[in-house]
Amino acid sequence: MIFFDLDETLFDFKAAEYLAVNDFFTQCVEQSKLNADDFYQLWCEVGKTHFDRFLRGELTFEQQKIERVQEIFHRSGVQLSDVHAQEYFQIYLNCFEENWKTFDDVIPALTALGNHRLGIITNGDSAQQRQKLEKIGIIDYFQVIVTAGDIGISKPNTEIFEYACRLAEENPADCYYVGDNMDSDIIPCEKIKMRGIWLNRKNKNKNHTRTINNMEELQNYFINESVTSKSGLV
Known part of the structure; x- marks a missing residue:
């Protein structure tokens, strides 16, 4: 077998992720101090941290989505509620799925x-x-x-x-x-x-x-x- x-x-995960993160950056974080490439690197870094926590059983799959978005915005001085973080992640997820x-x-x-x-x-x-x-x-x-x-x-x-x-x-x-x-x-x-x-x-x-x-x-x-x-x- x-x-x-x-x-x-x-x-092709990385291609879909790259396109989705760039779409998300354009739609949601245009006023970020980072450029699009630096934002993508930050997204990957933060995403891996929280996804690894999910794999270790420290977070549910839904919680890791929320916490990764909250951390990314927190680094720009913006505090997001769980509800708003979920809404932002859904925007990313829609873009991600379109590029699978x-x-x-x-x-x-x-x-x-x-x-x-x-x-x-x-x-x-x-x-x-x-x-x-x-x-x-x-x-x-x-x-x-x-x-x-x-x-x-x-x-x-x-x-x-x-x-x-x-x-x-x-x-x-x-x-x-x-x-x-x-x-x-x-x-x-x-x-x-x-x-x-x-x-x-x-x-x-x-x-x-x-x-x-x-x-x-x-x-x-x-x-x-x-x-x-x-x-x-x-």
Whole structure:
């Protein structure tokens, strides 16, 4: 069975986020002392802080939305109530959802892998991650979908990988996991004997036995070579 990460592996999260933050900046924070690029960097920094708190169970998914917007405005000297923060976040979210899409190589690869059982293991809120899969048109490719929000456990905790394998009724050693992040995807999945395949879209200067630069390489591997040392992915 082949499991996949979602954000930045199948779903072009950063492109959607960048466009949405710029739209939000234009609509809501034109009087900020920051320019649009600096505001985007601040949004990413603050967003990661509060989303990590959600993954650790310190905040609900809704609370992390509120607190990230409140912190961003607080840094400009503006205090927002929870209600106003929710309203502002909804403006961002509308822009974000309008820009959801897969990477261009995803649907051809998933279609070509139709003879394999496919699954998703992803951090994030259960409803939103499934909404992404549905809106970008790929949810029907997957027999098993596991999110951190489903079970209260997030990557890099190995328990989420173990849970997904049990749900799929598969031995971890018989499963592959494709992800873009070495620390939260590849290293932890390999601790339970899954075969991690690092999707290195940005050509980072790191080495791993099973590395691909795009989904076409993954497609060619499973279709044409199965499990062979020639591909370097065994």
